[in-house]
Amino acid sequence: MSSSPSLVELVTALTCLPGVGQKSAQRMALYLIERDQNGARRLANATLDALEKVQHCKQCRNFSDTDLCEICASDKRGSGTLCVVETPADVLAIEASGAFQGTYFVLLGRLSPLDGIGPDQLGLDELEKYLVESSVEEIILATSATVEGDITAQFVADIARKFNINTSRLARGIPLGGELEYVDSGTLSRALSGRQQYS
Amino acid sequence: MSSSPSLVELVTALTCLPGVGQKSAQRMALYLIERDQNGARRLANATLDALEKVQHCKQCRNFSDTDLCEICASDKRGSGTLCVVETPADVLAIEASGAFQGTYFVLLGRLSPLDGIGPDQLGLDELEKYLVESSVEEIILATSATVEGDITAQFVADIARKFNINTSRLARGIPLGGELEYVDSGTLSRALSGRQQYS
Numbered sequence: 001m002s003s004s005p006s007l008v009e010l011v012t013a014l015t016c017l018p019g020v021g022q023k024s025a026q027r028m029a030l031y032l033i034e035r036d037q038n039g040a041r042r043l044a045n046a047t048l049d050a051l052e053k054v055q056h057c058k059q060c061r062n063f064s065d066t067d068l069c070e071i072c073a074s075d076k077r078g079s080g081t082l083c084v085v086e087t088p089a090d091v092l093a094i095e096a097s098g099a100f101q102g103t104y105f106v107l108l109g110r111l112s113p114l115d116g117i118g119p120d121q122l123g124l125d126e127l128e129k130y131l132v133e134s135s136v137e138e139i140i141l142a143t144s145a146t147v148e149g150d151i152t153a154q155f156v157a158d159i160a161r162k163f164n165i166n167t168s169r170l171a172r173g174i175p176l177g178g179e180l181e182y183v184d185s186g187t188l189s190r191a192l193s194g195r196q197q198y199s
Numbered sequence: 200m201s202s203s204p205s206l207v208e209l210v211t212a213l214t215c216l217p218g219v220g221q222k223s224a225q226r227m228a229l230y231l232i233e234r235d236q237n238g239a240r241r242l243a244n245a246t247l248d249a250l251e252k253v254q255h256c257k258q259c260r261n262f263s264d265t266d267l268c269e270i271c272a273s274d275k276r277g278s279g280t281l282c283v284v285e286t287p288a289d290v291l292a293i294e295a296s297g298a299f300q301g302t303y304f305v306l307l308g309r310l311s312p313l314d315g316i317g318p319d320q321l322g323l324d325e326l327e328k329y330l331v332e333s334s335v336e337e338i339i340l341a342t343s344a345t346v347e348g349d350i351t352a353q354f355v356a357d358i359a360r361k362f363n364i365n366t367s368r369l370a371r372g373i374p375l376g377g378e379l380e381y382v383d384s385g386t387l388s389r390a391l392s393g394r395q396q397y398s
Contacts, residue, residue, distance in 0.1 A: 003256065003261050003262060003263050003268035003269045003270050003271075003287075003290070004249075004252075004253055004261075004262045004263050004264045004268065004269075005264055006245070006248050006249045006252040006253055006264050007249055007253055007262055007264075009245045009248065009249070010245040010246060010248075010249040012245075013238070013241045013242040013244075013245035013246070014242065014245075016231075016235055016238030016239075016241065016242060017227050017230070017231070017238075017242075018226060018227060018230045019223065019226075019227075024218065026288070026291065027217060027218075027288075028216050028217060028218075029249070030286075030287060030288055031216070031217045032215075032216070032246065032249075033249055033250070033253050033262065034286075034287070036215055037250060039212070039215030039216075040215075040246050040249075040250055041246075041247070041250060042212045042215065043212040043213065043215060043216075043243075043246060044242075044243040044244075044246040044247045044250075045212075045243075046205070046208045046209040046211075046212035046213075047209060047212070047231065047239050047240075047242060047243040047246075048240070048243045049205050049208065049209075050203075050205045050206055050208070050209040050228070050231075050232060050239075051232070051236055051239055051240060051243075053203075053205040054203055054205055054206055054232050057202065062202050062203075063202060063203045063206055063232065064202050064203050065203045065204055065205050065206075069202035069203065070202045070203075071202050072202075087229075087233075088202075088229060088233070089225070089226070089229055091202070092225065
């Protein structure tokens with residue numbers, strides 16, 4: 001690599017990717033230049049294109065190329081149920097399950113006073129404004145199952161109460177395919193206290 | 200992701216990288232757009248820059264930004280010993296060992312008639328031409344320890360013989376830190392037959 005400064009720079013630039021160290025970056029750089037120059041060109045252009053176009057949806061704060069994202073703009077999605085999530089990655093995960101047909105609101109974070117993330121950073125004002133204009137009947141609090149996630153859910157629930165909107169939280173329990181032996185005790189305790197009538 | 204076509208395209212483009220599947224690509228794309236836009240811009244520019252600038256060194260066929268690579272152009276490298284390797288990655292590996300101060304010749308492949316790779320593709324003509332002009336005294340055959348690598352080494356050795364140049368091959372044996380119990384039998388057999396006087 002010492003023989004080509006532009007390759008050295010490409011290797012260094014590749015290490016900015018999460019999970020990519022010096023060795024993998026070197027392998028990627030050589031692969032791009034040796035065997036997939038078209039792929040490399042496509043990657044560079046896609047990156048510049050995304051940097052230029054991607055913005056936040058004015059309504060749900062998810063990533064979007066347009067003012068209103070495709071989910072918010074779609075007339076196939078019911079606006080009666082609003083799913084509040086922390087990140088765009090959470091939207092992807094829920095969309096991949098195919099079990100939700102409503103719309104989203106993306107907080108882009110979770111309450112964490114120590115990191116300087118308060119209600120303002122999470123766009124809760126925008127959420128209130130949206131609730132005034134819309135006809136949301138239920139808010140699903142789909143924040144993480146962590147302490148910060150729970151506190152964030154509590155904040156959103158307080159807002160929902162002001163508007164007399166029902167709130168629900170994702171069920172906690174044993175994951176599909178989970179063997180009791182390997183489930184941690186906290187999850188098991190939640191699964192027991194939240195047990196449901198067997199029909 | 201369904202909400203932003205340019206993000207979808209970035210994810211697809213990232214999957215061209217070796218070892219990166221759909222899930223990792225998604226994580227990388229969100230990371231670049233959410234948290235490291237400067238890194239993303241640097242990556243795109245470095246890729247385009249490398250695509251434009253990287254060529255093969257006229258002398259050793261390694262990657263280079265200039266006609267003559269930094270190793271060939273350096274006056275700190277002895278031209279008496281020539282190390283013949285298969286790929287630019289091999290040059291990096293040897294350079295990282297710090298144990299070689301001569302120059303390289305990169306075959307950019309190994310003989311593999313079934314894949315249509317013959318002596319012409321490996322630049323053996325260029326190697327001969329270089330040997331005529333230069334003062335190489337020893338050629339280190341540093342091709343892979345595989346059947347194709349051995350055959351390739353044989354071809355290069357035949358050329359060296361024409362010019363009355365000494366040839367050597369990288370030592371085969373037990374790798375540093377290798378425990379006998381886990382070394383494969385072929386390697387062990389080579390290590391036995393190639394045993395050296397204990398001083």
